[in-house]
Amino acid sequence: MFTSSRRVASAAALVGLLSLGLSACGGGTTKDSTAAQGGGGQTTGSAPASADPNAPIKEGLKIAFLPKQINNPYETIVDKAGIEAAGEYKGEAKEVGPSDASASSQVSYINTLIQQKQDAILIAANDANAVCGPLKQAMSKGIKVVAYDSDAAKDCRNLFINQASSEEIGRSQVKMLSDQIGGKGEIAILSATANATNQNAWIEFMKDELGKPEYKDLKLVKVAYGDDDDQKSFQETQGLLQAYPDLKGIISPTTVGISAASRYISGSKYKGKVAVTGLGTPNQMREYVKNGTVKEFALWNPKDLGYLASFSAAALASGRITGAEGEKFTAGKLGEFTIGKDGEIILGPPFTFNAENIDEFDF
Amino acid sequence: MAPDVTTGALGGSLQRFLRWDVLVGVLLVFVFAGGLTGSPQFGNIDNLSFALGDLGEIALIALAMTLLVVAAEVDLSVASVLGLSSALVGNLWDAGWAIETIIPLVVVVGALCGLVNGLLVTRLGLPSLAVTIGTMALYRGLAYVVLGDRAVAGFPQQFTDLAVNDVPGTFIPYPVMLFVALAAVTGVVLHATGFGRSLFAIGAQVEAAHFAGIRVKRIKLILFVVASVVAAFAGVIYTFRYGSARADNGSGLEMAVIAAVLLGGVDFDGGKGTLGGVIAGVLLIGLLRNLLMLNDVSTEIQSIVTGLLLVISVITPRLVAAVRQRRRTPTLTTQPTPEG
Numbered sequence A: 001m002f003t004s005s006r007r008v009a010s011a012a013a014l015v016g017l018l019s020l021g022l023s024a025c026g027g028g029t030t031k032d033s034t035a036a037q038g039g040g041g042q043t044t045g046s047a048p049a050s051a052d053p054n055a056p057i058k059e060g061l062k063i064a065f066l067p068k069q070i071n072n073p074y075e076t077i078v079d080k081a082g083i084e085a086a087g088e089y090k091g092e093a094k095e096v097g098p099s100d101a102s103a104s105s106q107v108s109y110i111n112t113l114i115q116q117k118q119d120a121i122l123i124a125a126n127d128a129n130a131v132c133g134p135l136k137q138a139m140s141k142g143i144k145v146v147a148y149d150s151d152a153a154k155d156c157r158n159l160f161i162n163q164a165s166s167e168e169i170g171r172s173q174v175k176m177l178s179d180q181i182g183g184k185g186e187i188a189i190l191s192a193t194a195n196a197t198n199q200n201a202w203i204e205f206m207k208d209e210l211g212k213p214e215y216k217d218l219k220l221v222k223v224a225y226g227d228d229d230d231q232k233s234f235q236e237t238q239g240l241l242q243a244y245p246d247l248k249g250i251i252s253p254t255t256v257g258i259s260a261a262s263r264y265i266s267g268s269k270y271k272g273k274v275a276v277t278g279l280g281t282p283n284q285m286r287e288y289v290k291n292g293t294v295k296e297f298a299l300w301n302p303k304d305l306g307y308l309a310s311f312s313a314a315a316l317a318s319g320r321i322t323g324a325e326g327e328k329f330t331a332g333k334l335g336e337f338t339i340g341k342d343g344e345i346i347l348g349p350p351f352t353f354n355a356e357n358i359d360e361f362d363f
Numbered sequence B: 001m002a003p004d005v006t007t008g009a010l011g012g013s014l015q016r017f018l019r020w021d022v023l024v025g026v027l028l029v030f031v032f033a034g035g036l037t038g039s040p041q042f043g044n045i046d047n048l049s050f051a052l053g054d055l056g057e058i059a060l061i062a063l064a065m066t067l068l069v070v071a072a073e074v075d076l077s078v079a080s081v082l083g084l085s086s087a088l089v090g091n092l093w094d095a096g097w098a099i100e101t102i103i104p105l106v107v108v109v110g111a112l113c114g115l116v117n118g119l120l121v122t123r124l125g126l127p128s129l130a131v132t133i134g135t136m137a138l139y140r141g142l143a144y145v146v147l148g149d150r151a152v153a154g155f156p157q158q159f160t161d162l163a164v165n166d167v168p169g170t171f172i173p174y175p176v177m178l179f180v181a182l183a184a185v186t187g188v189v190l191h192a193t194g195f196g197r198s199l200f201a202i203g204a205q206v207e208a209a210h211f212a213g214i215r216v217k218r219i220k221l222i223l224f225v226v227a228s229v230v231a232a233f234a235g236v237i238y239t240f241r242y243g244s245a246r247a248d249n250g251s252g253l254e255m256a257v258i259a260a261v262l263l264g265g266v267d268f269d270g271g272k273g274t275l276g277g278v279i280a281g282v283l284l285i286g287l288l289r290n291l292l293m294l295n296d297v298s299t300e301i302q303s304i305v306t307g308l309l310l311v312i313s314v315i316t317p318r319l320v321a322a323v324r325q326r327r328r329t330p331t332l333t334t335q336p337t338p339e340g
Helices: A005-025 A031-036 A073-088 A103-115 A132-140 A166-180 A197-210 A230-243 A255-266 A282-290 A302-317 B002-006 B008-018 B020-038 B045-070 B078-094 B099-122 B128-147 B157-164 B174-192 B194-204 B206-211 B216-242 B253-263 B275-294 B299-331
Strands: A062-066 A092-095 A120-123 A144-148 A159-162 A185-191 A218-225 A247-252 A275-278 A296-299 A328-330 A336-338 A344-346 A351-354 B151-153 B244-246
Touching: A062 A073, A062 A103, A062 A302, A073 A092, A073 A302, A103 A120, A103 A132, A103 B045, A103 B216, A103 B275, A120 A132, A120 A302, A132 A144, A144 A302, A159 A302, A166 A197, A166 A218, A166 A247, A166 A275, A166 A296, A185 A197, A185 A230, A185 A255, A197 A218, A218 A230, A230 A247, A230 A255, A247 A255, A255 A275, A255 A282, A275 A296, A282 A296, A282 A351, A302 A328, B020 B275, B020 B299, B045 B078, B045 B174, B045 B194, B045 B216, B045 B253, B045 B275, B078 B099, B078 B128, B078 B151, B078 B216, B078 B244, B078 B253, B099 B128, B099 B216, B157 B174, B157 B216, B174 B194, B174 B216, B174 B275, B194 B206, B194 B216, B206 B216, B216 B244, B253 B275, B253 B299, B275 B299
Parallel strands: A062 A092, A062 A120, A120 A144, A144 A159, A159 A344, A185 A218, A185 A247, A247 A275
Antiparallel strands: A296 A351, A328 A336, B151 B244
């Protein structure tokens, strides 16, 4: 091993020289030189055909939902509602997707959907940029792309159906937790994966909200990542409580995280002492709300999200809307929606669940 | 196994047909023909181009992995080297470095990773399975140190185009073209040179190879370095192809690579296998998956199908060998037994 250390050293020296030489040339392709040329990724964007608000919804539209991963209970609820909604406008909808929530695995599915000549692809992006190339290709072939739940880069989709404004979600969660713990003490966030676009947007707004004077006594000690894996989220919760014995509350803006955190706390000595809130589904959280571990948590109605996404894809594919700001359309029983800035449509404010109302919901 | 082939023309061709790598090739032809006739989208140029491109990194790494497995070693850290390479590309690009500088640097880092694997295996005599399980975690960890949880995007178009676009006039993406060229070189090295033969010798009987004057340790070291260099370069391609540099890029890819190598009929104990079989194995896994996806077959069924194929690929050669053994034993006393 030691005889070759000299060889290693000379190899290292070679690297140094090589990179020095290359950068000395100065003709390389760097971030700055590309930016000066006007950016690497040119927007292809489909030609802005004009919208015809009175165009009928076409019959037999082929719509495909591509969730972050299949067999994720939350995504299943969303997609199922979207598929059912397609029945209302006589479309054919389906759900396909990878079994792991990785960025690359969604790409193969996009290719498949392009080949199958779907009228619209609805995607909850695992990585805003990794799915971008294939989505652009889909759009160039006349396929409408609607992102829902987790956005793709703006120039790679026609619309983004936002479950609630990121700002509203982020800020309201801080308020909810602060009210529960009397506005004082150490708090932590238990998120999903570190790259999830939606999670990070919410966490940014939480941090911003915490900067306000009324929350000066709240101290965010850690953002932990449970990777939307039940066991890992459970262990991360355990770890948080051991590392920060004075912890007063946890915000978990993910359905997997909040139920794992509640399960751990409800079976530990921290029950009733550490508050848990965040985003969860009523069926997963019912037990913990009833046994007093959790006072309240929030969520939008995932069925409405799938329903709205499905209808907006149909409206796009039928030419009723093009995705431009200010266009309006009707999404079945949910009524009228207006497209906001950057092609974003917001479902509505988050809904708070507590012991009084939780039994009215079953999902 | 080579001396066996002296059993006459008929026996020879029969035996050749019974060879697993040839069977995989035949199976590949069946899947391809089945796809062309059974699915309207499969034969589409865009689809084939995508399906091939999607295999690019796996195929490239499989070449180097074949050499290792033939020499009775394995490298489980390749996907982590790919991830580390991707993370480095992202970090350095974000810091304003030029792509032309980043690529050679990343390849050298790959070589260092391979050197660590190779030295631990050859100098300390540790089993490569154990060593590379360790470095698999180590290199992936380093990838997270380099890039953290970030995802870097916005790479220059001329490079991302190279990773995605087809060679003009064909449906073969540039990375696959690179694979074709490297496969030709690897095929010649493995099957037509003394170096290639020494790999088989090492895999079959390492002591005999040593006493025959083969520099076993040096050769193994070279193989580990080559595997990591290829994996690092594959990391660059992967990053440009998806346009997103992340530390978790390609996680689990080592299993796809090893699956393809084993499916291609390379003996995990070393000493046996052909590169043609491995190439057929890579294509079979990729095209079959593509075909299943086009027909909306669920992910669970896809993974069951690939899993079964793999199990069969490991069992069949042993079964064939056992049958052959049994058939050979009674030939010594070929008394036609009276029937009924």
